[in-house]
Amino acid sequence: MTEPHSVEGLEMAEHKASESQSRPQEASTSVKIEGPMSLDSAQAPTGFSSFLIFISKLLTWVLFPFTVFFSVKIVQQYERAVIFRLGRLLEGGEKGPGLFFIYPCIDTYVKVDLRVVSFSVPPQEILSKDSVTVNVDAVVYFRICNTIASIVNIENANGSTRLLAQTTLRNVLGTKTLAEMLSHREQISAEMQRTLDEATEHWGVKVERVEVKDIRLPHSMQRAMAAEAEANREAKAKVIAADGERLASESLRTAATVLSETPAALQLRYLQTLNTISAEHNSTIIFPLPMELLGGFMSRSQPQPLVQSPGFIQNPPGYEALPQQM
Structure with a gap:
C-alpha cells in the first residue's frame, strides 16, 4: 500500500524540481526582453582593445x-x-x-543640447469623427532628459519626435468631432502631450508642452457656420425684444391701475408731462390748470336735455318762420 504513495511522491518532487529549474530561465529571459539595452553595464575590454588603449x-x-x-x-x-x-x-x-x-x-x-526645443507641426489635413475635413497645425516643446538614451536608443531624437508629433496629431484629432476640436483645445493639447511623452520616454525625450495653433475649416463650412451663428443671434434678439415688450406692457398695466385708483398720481403725471413739454424751445405758453377745474368744464360742456313745461307749445299751428334779414 505504501508503494503507490511513494511513486506519487517521487512524481510530485520531480514536477516541483522541473518548475524550479524553469522559473529562473523564464525570469532571465524576461529581463532580457524588457526595456532597451542596458546603459550602465559596460563590457570589459578585450586584450587587443586594452593594448590599443595603452598605446x-x-x-x-x-x-x-x-x-x-x-x-x-x-x-x-x-x-x-x-x-x-x-x-x-x-x-x-x-x-x-x-x-x-x-x-x-x-x-x-x-x-x-539640454535646452528646450520648439518646432511647428506642419498643417495636417484631418478627417474628424463627424466627417468634416479640417487643416490643423500645432507647436511642440520638448527637451532631452536622458543624454545617453537619446544617443544610444535612437539615431535622431529630434527628427523622430517631429515625425511622431505629426502622427499623434492626426490620431488624436481623428477621434474628435468638429465641435470638440473648436471648444476643447486645452484637453486635446493635454492628451497629445501625454501620448507623446509616453512614446518618447525611452528615447530620453521629455515633451514639455503641446499647443494646437490653428484649425482651418473649408470655405463652405465657414459660410454655413456664419449663417447659423447669425440665425441664432437674430432668434435671441427677437426673444429679448418680446420679453421687453411683455415687461413693458405689465408695467403700463400696473401704472394704469395705480393712476386710476389715486387721483393725486394722475395730477403728478400731468405736471410731469407739462415739465417735459416746457423743457424744449418753443413759443407756446402753457398754464397748468387743476384737474378738478377741467373736470367741471368737461361736465358743463356736455349737452343738457330740454325740459318743457306742460303748457308750452313750441310751434303753434299756422306759424311760419320769417326769413332772416341780411
Whole structure:
C-alpha cells in the first residue's frame, strides 16, 4: 500500500524540481526582453582593445604638448558630452559642463543640447469623427532628459519626435468631432502631450508642452457656420425684444391701475408731462390748470336735455318762420 504513495511522491518532487529549474530561465529571459539595452553595464575590454588603449595613453602623455589640443574639450553649461571608447560607451556616462579629457584615436564624443526645443507641426489635413475635413497645425516643446538614451536608443531624437508629433496629431484629432476640436483645445493639447511623452520616454525625450495653433475649416463650412451663428443671434434678439415688450406692457398695466385708483398720481403725471413739454424751445405758453377745474368744464360742456313745461307749445299751428334779414 505504501508503494503507490511513494511513486506519487517521487512524481510530485520531480514536477516541483522541473518548475524550479524553469522559473529562473523564464525570469532571465524576461529581463532580457524588457526595456532597451542596458546603459550602465559596460563590457570589459578585450586584450587587443586594452593594448590599443595603452598605446593611445602612452602616446598622449609622451607627446603631451602637441596632443593637448586634441585631448582637452569644452562643453557649455547647457550641453553634455557622451563619450565612446573604441565604440563602447565609456564608463561614467556623460561629461560636462566645462572641460573634459579624451584620448585621441580611441575616444569619440557626441554633444547633446539640454535646452528646450520648439518646432511647428506642419498643417495636417484631418478627417474628424463627424466627417468634416479640417487643416490643423500645432507647436511642440520638448527637451532631452536622458543624454545617453537619446544617443544610444535612437539615431535622431529630434527628427523622430517631429515625425511622431505629426502622427499623434492626426490620431488624436481623428477621434474628435468638429465641435470638440473648436471648444476643447486645452484637453486635446493635454492628451497629445501625454501620448507623446509616453512614446518618447525611452528615447530620453521629455515633451514639455503641446499647443494646437490653428484649425482651418473649408470655405463652405465657414459660410454655413456664419449663417447659423447669425440665425441664432437674430432668434435671441427677437426673444429679448418680446420679453421687453411683455415687461413693458405689465408695467403700463400696473401704472394704469395705480393712476386710476389715486387721483393725486394722475395730477403728478400731468405736471410731469407739462415739465417735459416746457423743457424744449418753443413759443407756446402753457398754464397748468387743476384737474378738478377741467373736470367741471368737461361736465358743463356736455349737452343738457330740454325740459318743457306742460303748457308750452313750441310751434303753434299756422306759424311760419320769417326769413332772416341780411
